[in-house]
Amino acid sequence: MKRRFLPVLVLALLFPSFLFAQGGKEAGSVPASQKDVTVSIMSTWSGDSPGSVIFRNKLSEIDAADNGIKVDQEMIGDETSYYNKLRTRFATGEFPNIFEDFGGARSYDYVKSGVLVDLRPYLDADPQWANDFMNVIEDWEYSDYPGSVYGVPTAFYVVGIFYNKAIFAKLGLEPPKTIEEFTAVCDKLLAAGYIPMPLGEKDSYRAGHLLNNLVLKAYGSEAVTALGNRTLAYDDPKMIRLYKMISDFNKKGYFGPNAINKDNSMARTDFHAGKSAMQFDGTWYLGTAAKCAIADDMGFIPFPTIDPAFAGSWQGGNNGGLSVVNTGDKQAIDKAVQVVKALTNSEFAKAQQAVNGGGIYPVKFTSDTSKVSAISIEVSKALDTSKEFRTDIQNYDINTKMLETVRMALQGLFVGKTPEQCAQEIMTVVNAGN
Structure with a gap:
């Protein structure tokens, strides 16, 4: 029990409005009576490039499916503006359930603060998803937290x-x-x-x-x-x-x-x-x-x-990946991981290659050379x-x-x-x- 609730206590100390957010008025917390769980995601996938469009379309597809998930997208194309907004959202407690980052030193403060979900149990539970990744997950592994993984890559x-x-x-x-x-x-x-x-x-x-x-x-x-x-x-x-x-x-x-x-x-x-x-x-x-x-x-x-x-x-x-915020809401976390899987599996990478006319990806799959x-x-x-x-x-x-x-x-x-x-x-x- 201590392991489960410690991140919530840390968030409450770091971001006072976190406790307010737990009351159900912010992204990541929904009334039990509501059918769909809202999963909010922040990323830089704005604009009309093929790579950005396919990510947004995939999120819209997840949102439209009968899967108990309602996706709330916030896309900010300018990198500086994106990180400024991300920091502001965390500081005010209006954190997303999923956000894009690069791991390494850039994500380490979030890891130390207990803000991020350890994805290792989810990777271990789905060997196919885990084994498809190339050796770039290491950017979300930290020597201070052996065995844990705090994000997965979306791009190489x-x-x-x-x-x-x-x-x-x-x-x-x-x-x-x-x-x-x-x-x-x-x-x-x-x-x-x-x-x-x-x-x-x-x-x-x-x-x-x-x-x-x-x-x-x-x-x-x-x-x-x-x-x-x-x-x-x-x-x-x-x-x-x-x-x-x-x-x-x-x-x-x-x-x-x-x-x-x-x-x-x-x-x-x-x-x-x-x-x-x-x-x-x-x-x-x-x-x-x-x-x-x-x-x-x-x-x-x-x-x-x-x-x-x-x-x-x-x-x-690694050219960016996704981390899941530890809201303390197991259902919301599980649904967020479900979204992350859909955006990082080999099937989606193959679809990206098709619309991009090629490219390099962080997961293994058989390329369609005609595309x-x-x-x-x-x-x-x-x-x-x-x-x-x-x-x-x-x-x-x-x-x-x-x-x-x-x-x-x-x-x-x-x-x-x-x-x-x-x-x-x-x-x-x-x-x-x-």
Whole structure:
């Protein structure tokens, strides 16, 4: 009994309005006389991309079925707005039953607070569901809580560079394999009147992803661990070298004019219109890429190597998943898990592949090759060079606030701050222990 009710007591202490929510007026608690249990879900699946649409349609299908579940969807596409709203909802006790997150350091505070349901008993009770997952559930496992699992993945990804083969052929360019070749290609593209690779830094995660790739290609996954445990400092010359690379690329115009004023959607628009030659992006882009105007001319390459020893180090892995909130209401929790299963099983992943025209997924299934796009095939071939994957490097950090800290500091490089100032801004948070 103590194990069951402890999370409720913790929530009541953390969020006073939690007790009010238990009275049945907030999402996740319904009168016993009501036939359907309301399961609220918060995620970033807004917009009209094929990947987002199929998730919303699946939730609508669950809502319409005779299963005792009423689904309440709240979709917020902008990542910063989404996390701000999520934190607000938890702080006020208006928590969802299910929410999207990335595990690792980002979810650890919720785990420590007893907010999340341990999904291990549900996975053990359904071996088919459990065994279909690839080895990315580990992002929701924590050494402080051995044997427990506090979320499951909905997406798997890698990041690389999509490029316009027609533009490259017109200018006699070869796709760059090294960072030196990358700069030479960008210089030639600029001279020919093209934006080499618009970044869309209005979305702060863009420079964050760029730094991830620079770290991995320069120093490998050991540097990710070292940054996380503080044996490598964010103001170390090795890191300042990479901030300077980002700053220099921006000043040269590789990311387009006023990169800070364009988001990634605008960057993609430039790429699709033939104004730019390369699009730095993740495989969540595959569905849109396969249906865009230049799909037949699109290729894909790994991010260029800085140190040849780390050519096989890629940004990739879990690209989001779902956790269930421990409301103390067993019926609501069971129904929430039922929804999570429907969104993470192999059957649904296969349906996603069909609408996206390919892609990479966190569960195992037999692909329908007739529905896989040419660009997805190129990504799969490029993956043959991969040896190790790491997601956002701050996901491995001892400080759960580092992701936002680093991204905000990197944005300063696009408004005149120096690499040294960027490093100092990060280290201020590190040294404060916040």
